[in-house]
Amino acid sequence: MDKPKLFTVGPVWVHPDVLKEMSHQMFSHRGKDYMDLHIEVIKKLKKFMQTGDDIYLSTSSSTGIMEASVRNCVEKNVLNLICGAFGTRFSEVCTSNGRIAKKVEVPWGKANTAEKLDEALAKSDAEAVTVVHNETSTGVMNPLKEIASVVKKYDVLFLVDVVSSMGGTEIDVDGLGIDVCFFGTQKCMGVPPGLTVVSVSEKALEKAKEIKDRGYYFDFWVMKKYSEKNNTPVTPPIPQMFALSKALDLMFEEGLDNRFKRHKKVAERVREGIKDLGFGVFPDEKYASPTLTCIDTKGVDPKSILQPMKEKGFTLASGYGKIKDQTFRIGNMGWITLEDVNELLENLEDVMKRIQ
Amino acid sequence: MDKPKLFTVGPVWVHPDVLKEMSHQMFSHRGKDYMDLHIEVIKKLKKFMQTGDDIYLSTSSSTGIMEASVRNCVEKNVLNLICGAFGTRFSEVCTSNGRIAKKVEVPWGKANTAEKLDEALAKSDAEAVTVVHNETSTGVMNPLKEIASVVKKYDVLFLVDVVSSMGGTEIDVDGLGIDVCFFGTQKCMGVPPGLTVVSVSEKALEKAKEIKDRGYYFDFWVMKKYSEKNNTPVTPPIPQMFALSKALDLMFEEGLDNRFKRHKKVAERVREGIKDLGFGVFPDEKYASPTLTCIDTKGVDPKSILQPMKEKGFTLASGYGKIKDQTFRIGNMGWITLEDVNELLENLEDVMKRIQ
Incomplete structure (x- = not known):
């Protein structure tokens, strides 16, 4: 396989069989050809996400559905x-849509805890809790199961961003009681960007009914109405749907358990490898993500590492936001294997020798 | 060229050279590869749209930017x-976003007129006028120049949907004084769906500043901030950007004038041909669109025509909304030639002989 050395955190390297699906000739999204594709994709997604909830396809990035979850x-x-x-x-x-947002914050690198959430909810009148399952900026995977147990104690909706975890670790949407669960296709799903998938519970739909200014584009009820006719309210990104359908086939072929184990093992190898090179793991290791690693460079300028790596053909991800100058990131989303990261680590060792 | 007989009104048939661009291997949207592509696409779009205004790329369908224009x-x-x-x-x-919308309506098949707009604006406190340039449901192209002259007399913003006209007829964005001008890629641009382009004037940006709950996803100021760094706030549909870049090259090669003349001529041929077959042109012919034709079947069940045409390999578009049972549509968006519609009309004649 023509496999570039791409260790980004999304968009990621796309499998050639998936890429091939991007160039189907088009057809109308109101005809039978489209509906057949729609039915097929939703069927596979229900199995994959382990949910009986409605699943809608959105022509947007994940941030769009983040906004939808708030407006609905x-x-x-x-x-x-x-x-x-x-x-x-x-x-x-939330705030840019006029909502009153109460933040429960921990320092970057730490995970959100069930205890802090419990305390906050006990004295809150929030209608919903939002959480980013896998925080791509710090490489933390939040303890979703523990957080979910707390949420269940209260009469609140549970809105969960699984953008960089879905497809890389098990997420039992119904078991966890997630009301709105969303992810883009360009991370662990290994599909080009442009399509977002969201599951929406009955409870979330009931709540939406009470809210007047849901808008049109991100209104779950508009999505539901069309979804019942195996369609979408607006023109969907048909190429990405073909690609997602194929990617799901490949995932089922690999076996979801195998896929999740592979991600975990590969991320462990990355952490081990970078520590051997004298770097640190930026986040609390107890909550280190299985889909990406955020590396504390221990004072070395990240650019002095990423640039020579790029020259060797390896694309890593730079740090994000306020830790940009002290970290870089190695993604292992999608199809990255142990062999791939071993090759990466050898080259990284070589670069570090030249720098020091 | 492997050219299917697709006379839909979007998504339309995609040129093989454009389709090929859909399957590039991915890369991060925060790196140099992406920024080079972004700069290239925006440069071509500015030339194509004849505007000095900002141009933003949205990961959404056109309806998303319709909503953005209202929220901003x-x-x-x-x-x-x-x-x-x-x-x-x-x-x-507008109304689903909590705005007070005053409708200036004409019967389906008629065009909106400058006179009626003038009357309405004289006694209105509207901050903006919205218009759909080319109404895909009825095959009417509104007289944008006349409408624009009236809009200029008032202190209002001009929000124009050119979804099914841009690329099929000349639209001088700056000359017409359009403040927000938007279109998806899947109609006359002949690119797969998933990307929407919008130009935004200074005046529109100034107005947006006054509005508090613009949200995040469709906030023009968020788009502007990233656009200045040759980027997008959220992950863009990179494959559609490659395809759009190629489609624009092909359009410049054909020559924009030639392209617009071709659309006009082909639509004229369609109208002539269907009248010869005893059908009517649904809209007022004075405002008949150069990019699609809505056909009055004169009592014949449209399904009895579309189904046998489909069996012959020709996909036409069914009627839309309340005129679904009395019309069908023939799109000539993108790359349809006189030869293509002549072949279509011959086959339509054949089908009609068999029905009668």
């Missing part, structure tokens, strides 16, 4: 769990 | 010109 499920008050840049973005989306 | 440019009152289903949708988008 929060009339006034919301509680945001934050442990990095994307948690902050979720909160920004 | 209307605080309270808006005036909607309506002559069909998409004009009605624009109004729905």
